Amino acid sequence: MHHFRITPFRLAAAVAIGSLACTGVAYAxxxxxxxxxxxxxxxxxxxxxxxxxxxxxxDTYVQQALPTSTAGxxxxxxxxxxxxxxxxxxxxxFNLSGCSLPTTAGADxxxxxxxxTTAGADTISLFPVTSSWSSSTLNWNGVSGLTIGSTATGxxxxxxxxxxxxxxxxxxxxxxxxxxxxxxxxxxxxxxxxVAIGASENGTAxxxxxxxxxxxx
Amino acid sequence: xxxxTRIIGIATTAALLTVGVASAxxxxxxxxxxxxxxxxxxxxxxxxLTATRNVDNSGNVTQLNVLxxxxxxxxxxxxxxxENSSHTSLGAxxxxxxxxxxxxxxxxxxxxxxxxxxxxxYAFSLTQ
Numbered sequence: 001m002h003h004f005r006i007t008p009f010r011l012a013a014a015v016a017i018g019s020l021a022c023t024g025v026a027y028a029x030x031x032x033x034x035x036x037x038x039x040x041x042x043x044x045x046x047x048x049x050x051x052x053x054x055x056x057x058x059d060t061y062v063q064q065a066l067p068t069s070t071a072g073x074x075x076x077x078x079x080x081x082x083x084x085x086x087x088x089x090x091x092x093x094f095n096l097s098g099c100s101l102p103t104t105a106g107a108d109x110x111x112x113x114x115x116x117t118t119a120g121a122d123t124i125s126l127f128p129v130t131s132s133w134s135s136s137t138l139n140w141n142g143v144s145g146l147t148i149g150s151t152a153t154g155x156x157x158x159x160x161x162x163x164x165x166x167x168x169x170x171x172x173x174x175x176x177x178x179x180x181x182x183x184x185x186x187x188x189x190x191x192x193x194x195v196a197i198g199a200s201e202n203g204t205a206x207x208x209x210x211x212x213x214x215x216x217x
Numbered sequence: 218x219x220x221x222t223r224i225i226g227i228a229t230t231a232a233l234l235t236v237g238v239a240s241a242x243x244x245x246x247x248x249x250x251x252x253x254x255x256x257x258x259x260x261x262x263x264x265x266l267t268a269t270r271n272v273d274n275s276g277n278v279t280q281l282n283v284l285x286x287x288x289x290x291x292x293x294x295x296x297x298x299x300e301n302s303s304h305t306s307l308g309a310x311x312x313x314x315x316x317x318x319x320x321x322x323x324x325x326x327x328x329x330x331x332x333x334x335x336x337x338x339y340a341f342s343l344t345q
Contacts, residue, residue, distance in 0.1 A: 038293065040342040041265035042300075047337070104269045104284070108334040109276045153274065170274040177269065214334065 045216040047108070050099035054208035057200035058183075059092040060135035062143055073135035076203060077117055077196040080124060080158070082188035090197060091129065091138060092209050093183025096176065103177050105217035110172035111165050112184070115207045119161045120193020125152035126184040128171045133182065148185050158188075158195040172213060261290035261343065268297070268339050278331045281310070281339065285320035292316075293343050297325050300338040307331045 061072035061079050064087040072078065072090075081088035092114070112126070131147035154166035168184070175181035188195070198207030268283045281297050296311035308328030314321065 036345045038343045038345060039262065040340070042341065043265065043268055043339040045337050045339070047334075104267055106270055106272065106333065107276075108272070108332075167274055169272055169276045173272050177271075216333065216336070 047214070047216050050096070050101070050213045050215060052094040052096070052211040052213060054200040054205070054210070056095045056098060057092065057209050058095065058135045059090065059199050059209065060138055061088050061090040062138060062140040063088050064140050067140035070137060070139050073138070074201060076199050076201050078186070078199050079194060079196050080122070080186055080188055081194040082122060082192055083194060087187070088194070089143065090186040091133060091135070091183060092186065093129070094181055094211055096181050099213070099215065101176050101215060101217055103179055105176050105215055107169050107173040107176060108214040108216055110167070110169045110211060110213045112168045112209065112211045113163050113165050114209045115163050115198040116158045116161045116195060117198050117207055118194070118196035120158055120191060120195040122158045122188040122191030122193050122195050123155050124158050124186050124195070125155045125189040126166055126168070126186055128153055129182040129185055130178070131182060132180070152189070153184065155189070158193075168211070176215070261293060262287050266341070268341075270333060272333045276333050278308070278328050278333050278336065279326070281325040281328070283323040283325070283341070286314055286323050287320065288317065290314045290343060293345055295323050295325070296342045296344070298340040299328055299331050299336045300340055301335050302337045304338065307335060
C-alpha cells in the first residue's frame, strides 16, 4: 500500500485550495448576486447636437395698437414695447423636426441667442408658449388664446445692442417630450423703452435668432 | 500518525470546499435567473424597459421616468444608477413599484446634482 506523505508542498496546496473556495464566496457577496435580484438591464444614451438657425425659426410680433395686424410675421425686426396701450410682444420658436428626436429624448442644454438691434433700458423676459401659433396668423387678439407660462424662463437686458443669450434647457426638454417646441413670448417686464431684436427674415444673418441644442436620445 | 495527519488534511480541504459550494448556492448562483443587458428575462418583465429623464434649466437631472412598467412588477423595488462614460455612478435612486392599471410609469427622484450632459447610461435592477 502506498503511503501518503504530508509534504510542505502538499500542505501549501491544500491551504491554497481551501482559501480559493472561501475567496469565491467573498467575491460573490461583494458583487451583490443575492437571490432576490430578479432582473438587471441598462440603457445607453446617444448624445448629439442640433443647432437651430433662421431656416428653422418662426417669429413675429403683435401690436396692441393694431390688434388684428399680422404684419409682424414678415417683419425683419421684432418690436418689443412696454408702452401703455401700445405694447408689443415678440414670439419666437424653432421647428425641431429636422433633429429627428423621439419623445423619449431630452435636452442636455439649450441656449437661445437673439440680437438686440434697437437698444433701450428694458429687461426682456421670455415666457414659454405651449400651444400652437403661426407667424402668418398670430395677432394681438390671438395672444389671449395661447397657453403661456406665468413664470419667466429667463431674461436679458436690452440696454445695449448685440447678441443676448438665454438658457432655455428646461423648456426645450419639455418640448421634445411634448413633440413640438412652441417657443417663447418676449415682452418687457421692466423699463419704458421701445426695443427691437432681429427677426428670422433679417437681411443680416448675424441679426437672426438661433439656438444651440445638445440632446440625448 | 502519518495516516491520521493525511486524514485530517484531506478532511480539512474537503470541508473548505464544501463551505464554498454551500455558500455560493445560498447566494442563488445556480438559479439562472440573474443577468445583465437587454435580453435577460426577469420575473415580472420580459424585456428591458425604457426611461426618460427631466432636467431643470441648469441641465441637472430632476427625475427619471421608467416607462411601461408591467403591473406584475408591483411591490418590487426598482433601482436606477446614472452612469458616465466610464460607467462610474453619478447618482442613484430607488423606489418600490406601486399598484396601477396597465403599464405604470415609475418616477425616481433624489439623484443629487447630476448634469444630464455627463450621463451616458442608465443602469437598472429589479429586486424583491
